[in-house]
Structures are given as C-alpha cells and as structure tokens.
Amino acid sequence: MLATEALCFSWQQDQPALCDLTLDFSRGRVTGIIGANGCGKSTLFMNLLGLQRPQSGRVLWQGEPLRYDKASLLALRQRLVLVFQEPDHQLFYTDIDSDIAFALRNLGMAESVIQGRLEQALALVGAGSFRHQPIQYLSHGQKKRVAIAGALVMQSDYLLLDEPTAGLDPQGRAAMIEIIKRISDQGRHVIVASHDIDLIYHICDYIYVMAQGRLLAQGSERDVFLQSALLARAGLSQPWLVKAHTRLGMPLVKTEQELFDIVGQSQEMPL
Ligand SMILES: Nc1ncnc2c1ncn2[C@@H]1O[C@H](COP(=O)(O)OP(=O)(O)O)[C@@H](O)[C@H]1O
Ligand SMILES: [Mg+2]
Known part of the structure; x- marks a missing residue:
C-alpha cells in the first residue's frame, strides 16, 4: 500500500540525501529503517508524507503515484501519521485532551466519536496517571506518549515513529516497546526510524538498512x-542478543526474557 520506487531527493543541488530507494512498507507489520545519524531517515519520512517531493522516482500510495494537490495530501495524512522525534514539535495545547482531539475537531468529527477515540488512545499509551496534568509539566517520555496518542486518534493505516526511544530512560523505553507492540496488535502498520539497534531487533x-541515503540491505531481522x-x-x-549468539554460541532469540527463559530451563535440567 505504501512504497517508494527509485526515489531520489536532495535538499541542496548535487548533494543527494536519498538515492535510488525502492522500499515496500507493506512487507512487515513493524518495519524498521535503521542507519547512523544523518543517513536520511527523517528525510525519507518527509517524502513519504508529501512534505517534500522527490526530484526523481516516486512515492506510491495504494498502488498509485502520490498526488501533491492539497486535497490528496490532506486525505493521505489521515491514513499516514507521523510522530516527530521531538514531542515539543507536535504538542501545542496546555491540556492533553484538547491537544489530542485537535486534529479530529479540525476534521469536524462529532464530539461523541472524538471522546471515544480519545479514551481509547490514552488507554493504549497508558496516560491515565498524568492525563490531567498540564503538558508543560510532563516528562519527555510522558510527552512522547501524548504525541503518540495524538497520532493514534486518527486511526490511520500507517504510523510513522521517528526515533521513538530517543531521550527515554530504561523504564520509558520499555513502555515505548509495549506501546508499539499494542499498536501493531491492532492491525496497524508501524514504521520505526531509529539507530536504537536493540529496539529495532526486538x-x-x-x-531496511540505510547508509548515506542509500539502501544497503533489507530483510527479516535475523x-x-x-x-x-x-x-x-x-x-x-549488532544487537547485543545477536552478539551473544554469534560470539558466545547462545541461542538466537528476540528478547532478553526469551534468552533468560531458555538459559534458566537448561540450568534446571538434570546433568
Ligand atoms: N531541513 C534540511 N535542510 C537541509 N538539509 C537537511 C535538512 N534536514 C536534513 N538535512 C540533511 O539531510 C541529510 C539526512 O538527514 P536526516 O534525514 O535528518 O537523517 P537522519 O534522520 O537519518 O538522522 C543530512 O545530511 C542532513 O544534514
Ligand atoms: Mg532523524
């Protein structure tokens, strides 16, 4: 449904930020875009959303080349929603409910429908304990959750998360992983851009692995x-769990818990 074909984009002439990218985001439920800082992940998101336009190649949406007129882009951004790396770039109101409901009110949706979606989104991101606090007093991690709730109420087909774990402490990071899993369990496609290799592996x-705007490799996480x-x-x-496998001969597993479960079991086995 969402793809790119030989997409090239430059911010400045003769300095390509994205080069010959052919990607298909319907392959995975949760697709990862990984690469070092500056490799073009955020620029790719801007092209997917039609915020920037490729100089050659194209973005395909529902099998058709993306159209850049105002009405088409408005429709696209209801089906494809981006959560920025910095929540402060996304949150404008001082109270959470108004902020999250903003886009829906803009669309003229009935207040009863808005309330239903709001409750669902806040429950999914686990914002119950801080829901009534002013946004400016929230921690970075809490703000990130509110920004995600603001995207979730759109009930889009695709959710684009730019560096979702950046700046989070271990607890906030674990909560973010749980939130992404819940979103994916709801049947939505999630695209995560990150250099947090352990997150992407998990x-x-x-x-898709990117380096200097180009695709270096693609495939399953393993x-x-x-x-x-x-x-x-x-x-x-490599993710630490993969290192433990290749260097120490540990079983190849996806989560710490899986590894500890297996190792724990083998220790309990009689000699
Ligand atoms: N608004 C912009 N104007 C000019 N150059 C930009 C802009 N945003 C990003 N770039 C450049 O494009 C390249 C890719 O950046 P970016 O997409 O932010 O990478 P990533 O998200 O992977 O860290 C970098 O060389 C960066 O300096
Ligand atoms: Mg970025």
Whole structure:
C-alpha cells in the first residue's frame, strides 16, 4: 500500500540525501529503517508524507503515484501519521485532551466519536496517571506518549515513529516497546526510524538498512542483523542478543526474557 520506487531527493543541488530507494512498507507489520545519524531517515519520512517531493522516482500510495494537490495530501495524512522525534514539535495545547482531539475537531468529527477515540488512545499509551496534568509539566517520555496518542486518534493505516526511544530512560523505553507492540496488535502498520539497534531487533519484522541515503540491505531481522560487516558499513553494531549468539554460541532469540527463559530451563535440567 505504501512504497517508494527509485526515489531520489536532495535538499541542496548535487548533494543527494536519498538515492535510488525502492522500499515496500507493506512487507512487515513493524518495519524498521535503521542507519547512523544523518543517513536520511527523517528525510525519507518527509517524502513519504508529501512534505517534500522527490526530484526523481516516486512515492506510491495504494498502488498509485502520490498526488501533491492539497486535497490528496490532506486525505493521505489521515491514513499516514507521523510522530516527530521531538514531542515539543507536535504538542501545542496546555491540556492533553484538547491537544489530542485537535486534529479530529479540525476534521469536524462529532464530539461523541472524538471522546471515544480519545479514551481509547490514552488507554493504549497508558496516560491515565498524568492525563490531567498540564503538558508543560510532563516528562519527555510522558510527552512522547501524548504525541503518540495524538497520532493514534486518527486511526490511520500507517504510523510513522521517528526515533521513538530517543531521550527515554530504561523504564520509558520499555513502555515505548509495549506501546508499539499494542499498536501493531491492532492491525496497524508501524514504521520505526531509529539507530536504537536493540529496539529495532526486538520489535520489527522487516528491516531496511540505510547508509548515506542509500539502501544497503533489507530483510527479516535475523537476516539483517547476522551480517556484522554490513552493519559496520552502515555505522551500526549488532544487537547485543545477536552478539551473544554469534560470539558466545547462545541461542538466537528476540528478547532478553526469551534468552533468560531458555538459559534458566537448561540450568534446571538434570546433568
Ligand atoms: N531541513 C534540511 N535542510 C537541509 N538539509 C537537511 C535538512 N534536514 C536534513 N538535512 C540533511 O539531510 C541529510 C539526512 O538527514 P536526516 O534525514 O535528518 O537523517 P537522519 O534522520 O537519518 O538522522 C543530512 O545530511 C542532513 O544534514
Ligand atoms: Mg532523524
């Protein structure tokens, strides 16, 4: 449904930020875009949303080239919603409910429908304990959750998360992983751009590896992350669970818990 074909984009002449990208975001439930800082992840998101327009190649939406007239872009941005890296770029009101409901009120939706969606979104991100606090007093992690709730109320087909774990403490990071899983369980496509390699390994089922605006590799999380030389070329290292597998011969698992479960079981086995 969402794809790119030989997409090239430059911010400045003769300095391509994205080069020949052919990507298909319907391959995975949770698609990861990984690459070092400056490799073009956020720029790609801007092209997907029609905020920037490729100089050559194209974005495909529902099998058709993206149309850039106002009405088409408005329709697209109800089906494809971006959560920025910095929540302060997304939150404008001082109270959470108004902020989250803003886009829906703009669309002229009935207040009863808005309230229903609001409750659902706030429950999904676990915002109950701080719902009535002014936004400016929330922690960075809490603001991120509110920004995600603001995107969720759109009930879009695709949710684009730019560096969702940046600036979060371990507890906030674990909560974010849980939130992304819940969103994906609802049947929505999620696209996560990040250099948090352990996060991507944990939650994604299809990965694109980028370096300097180009596609370096793609495949399932196991295919991609077993290739340590390739990751090094992208300025990345292997997830620690994959390192434990390749260097220490531990079983290849997706989560810490899985590993501890297996190791725990084998210790309990009689000699
Ligand atoms: N608004 C902008 N104007 C000019 N250059 C930009 C702009 N945003 C990003 N770039 C440049 O485009 C390249 C890709 O940046 P970006 O998409 O932000 O990478 P990432 O999100 O992977 O860190 C970088 O060289 C960056 O300096
Ligand atoms: Mg970025």
